[in-house]
Amino acid sequence: MSESDQAAPIAPSAERFPVPQSVLARLRSDPQADIDAAAADPDAFWLAQARKLEWTREPTQGLSGEAPNFQWFADGETNVTLSALDRHARGAARTRAAFIWLSETGEEQVLTYGMLHERVERAAAGLRALGVGLGERVVIYMPLTPEGCIAMLACARLGAVHSVVYAGLGVGALRDRITDAGARVVITADVGYRRGKLVDLYSVAAEAVADLPQVQHLVLWERIKTFSREHDPRTVAWESLFTHGRAAAAPVGAEHPLYILYTSGSTGKPKGVVHTHGGYIVGTAYHLGALFDVTESDVFFCTSDIGWIVGHGYIVYGPLVAGATVLFREGAPDYPDPGILWRSTEKYGVDVLFTAPTTLRLFMKLGAEVLEPYDLSRLRVIACAGEALNPEAWRWAQQHLGGGLEEGAHAIVIDHWWQTELGAPTLGSHPRWDARPGFVGRPLAGVVADVVDEAGNSLSDNVQGQLVIRRPFPSMMRGIHGNPEKYAQVWSENPAGYLSGDLALRDADGCFSILGRADDVLSVAGHRIGSSDVEDALVSHPAVAEAAVIGIPDDLKGQSIIAYVILLASHSAAEASLPGLRASIGEHVRRELGPIATLGRVEIVTALPKTRSGKIMRRVLRAQALGEDPGDLTTLEG
Structure with missing residues (x-):
């Protein structure tokens, strides 16, 4: 479709809100120098970010090869757990809280970096005793608990490839993912909690593997010992993993796969997106500080789940690499009462909150009086992603969670856009930039984004077209498991580069507005x-x-x-x-x-x-x- 075939230019909103000085004074990050450096020499910029992590062989190469068969830091060797755990466990951070976990039932668990490091080492040794090694795929079907995170990190430590399946998907979805991944080990729990009800996970997992002879072990974490069932004969107790000593991190090449994550399926058949130890963690860790403004002294509350890309990056890997404390909670955000999310935010002194527009709209519907009993003044950044943040929800959140837009406000609500395939934030509204409701933001450091027609030609300002990424950056996927043709397709469907599948427009200031999926466009x-x-x-x-x-x-x-x-x-x-x-x-x-x-x-x-x-x-x-x-x-x- 040529530019002349496009709809007439769409006039963007003229609304622009400067961030109050009272908010700016609390921020630590400033993106412009990084954006300029990455534009001038992207390889040098990303190598500088990579060298902030732990490597067994430090990389000297940035981007090599061409899309779709590109690599990042190809001559480097590492293991993500060296940066996420070992370096913290060796120093003063050993006694700092890594995880603060809450359950719907009121249960609380705090794991320091030292405690988490030891548990991951022991879980990894137990998996190794089951035959899990370099490159093996392990499916994790666990509730949002520290045990689920430990399972992920233990796989990573061995150089095995984990594939987390959201604990709530049914038998067919789980079976399909186990089969596609070729997993010989599945890790699950007996139950999860959702709105006061027990969700029977083991029965789903046992049925999913019942006719899969490839699965040799079904590791079961029993939370409720009285929750009886007939066990699959391949069942192994989670606790037994911790009786085999401790496992050191296995050094792997930067391009070695870290995990497979299947897309949610809202736009078609799920596909197994592959991310790596090197590039993925460099991008994920970088944006935690550069966009979300998180440092090691912060408490970071992420309301996602480990079954999704946000939970991978910003419950587990990103915060741990940064040495921050991450708060996460199993259960619905308004259960057992509508104030639980905000009571937890106040109690644990949350500095930065990452949530979804759906959550904001939930509380917008419930009314601001739900927030009134709680002191949220420690919050300085409220980040949203996962779907469109409509202007009305932004205004409500800025007013009632951020303290408004007058001097004296304490926080700013920011939007940003990325995908499972991209691994980390790609377009965003940095906390220092003027707020633009309805616009997701500008390309972040190292990102070359464009709005183009079907022939790959750049379109004029305020004209909708296809959103593409013209140049690979480190956190982008390296493939689709078992389907190289599908992976190549996302780089070949449009000559301009990676085709996101989203429609967008860009205004004269370089700000992007996401208009929805290409197949969600209405023609009237x-x-x-x-x-x-x-x-x-x-x-x-x-x-x-x-x-x-x-x-x-x-x-x-x-x-x-x-x-x-x-x-x-x-x-x-x-x-x-x-x-x-x-x-x-x-x-x-x-x-x-x-x-x-x-x-x-x-x-x-x-x-x-x-x-x-x-x-x-x-x-x-x-x-x-x-x-x-x-x-x-x-x-x-x-």
Whole structure:
């Protein structure tokens, strides 16, 4: 599609909010020097970042080869646990808290760097006794607990390749991932907790491996000894791993695979994304400080799960390499009561919070009074990613979590964009930069991003097109497990470089706005509009808490827009039946976006279908509206 075939330029929001000096004074990082250095000599810049880590053979090479078969730090040798554990356990950080873990049940566990180092060494020795070694794949199906993190780190220490499967996916999804990875060992637990209920994980794991003779061992961590079941004969007790001494870190090449992580499946069949010991951890660790402003003296609260890329990078690897303290919690963010997230933030003195827009919208719906009992003034950065952060949610969070935008505010809410395939933040709104609601930010250090047409030609400012990455950076995936053709495809579909699959526009200041997936673009009467544009307009209506839109075929206009909205708690259920409310919502969207965004129908709902990582599954809504089979639902939130 050429530029002349594109929709007319989209006028970006003129809103721009300078960050208060009271916030700027609290920040430690400043990105501009790094951005300039990376632009001038990317190899030298990334080698300088790499040399801040622990290497058994320090690299002298930056980028080598060409996409898709590129490498980073190819002559270097390391093991990620040397940087994440060993160097801290040798020094003063040995007694510093590495993990603070909370459960829905009120249980708390604190592990210092010294304690975590020893447990990982012992778990690694136990896995080695089961035959796990260099390059072996191990599937981890564990709840969000320190034991799940220890399992990941123990695999890494041996040079084995872990593949974490979100503890909530069903038998079929787990079996498919075990089979695709070729895993001979699976690690699981008896139960997890979710909204006060026990989630039986072992039964799912046992059924998944029942007809898989390739699986030799099913390692079971029993949290509840009275939770009886018939054990698979291959079951090995988690505790038995810790009786085989301690394992040193196995040195591996920088390009040695660290893990396989399967994508959530919201846009098609899951694929096993491969990340490495060297480049992945260099990028992940760098952005923890450079974008999120985290140092070793901070408490960093990440509300993700180890089943997703954010949990890999910013519960486990990034914070541990930085020597920071990471707080994480098993369970729903509003259970056992709506204040639990903020009570924990206050109690543990959280400095930086990383959460999802879905979480912000949840509390926006519940109302700001949920926050009032808690002192959140220690927070200085609130980072969001995983889906579009609509301007209304940003404003609410900035006002009620950050203290507003006047002098005296204590924190800034930032947006940023990346993918499982990219491994680490790629576009972002740094805490020092003016806030631009609706814009995810600018390319971060070392990133060359562009908005192009299908022929790879750069598009003008404020014209939507395909978002591409023109040059590899260290944390990008190195392959798709068992599917080199699919991996090559993401580099060959557009001549400009890596094709993200997202549509975007860039304004005259170089700020990017993500418009949604390419297959989520609506075409109404010859006009193209991103689904996120319509959803942002919907959520800015005073009655709407969350929204999703789809396009369905229309004989006259090509597509008709169907909106699904969840109302704020302040609006009664009775109002949902009033035609006047639906009409008001439709008129509001038309006023915000113009006649091309006229809604065909507004449906008031109490929930939206989402993946377990919080992404709205619009294909499910579309299938329901058209009476079609929705396809694979293994990643649908239960």
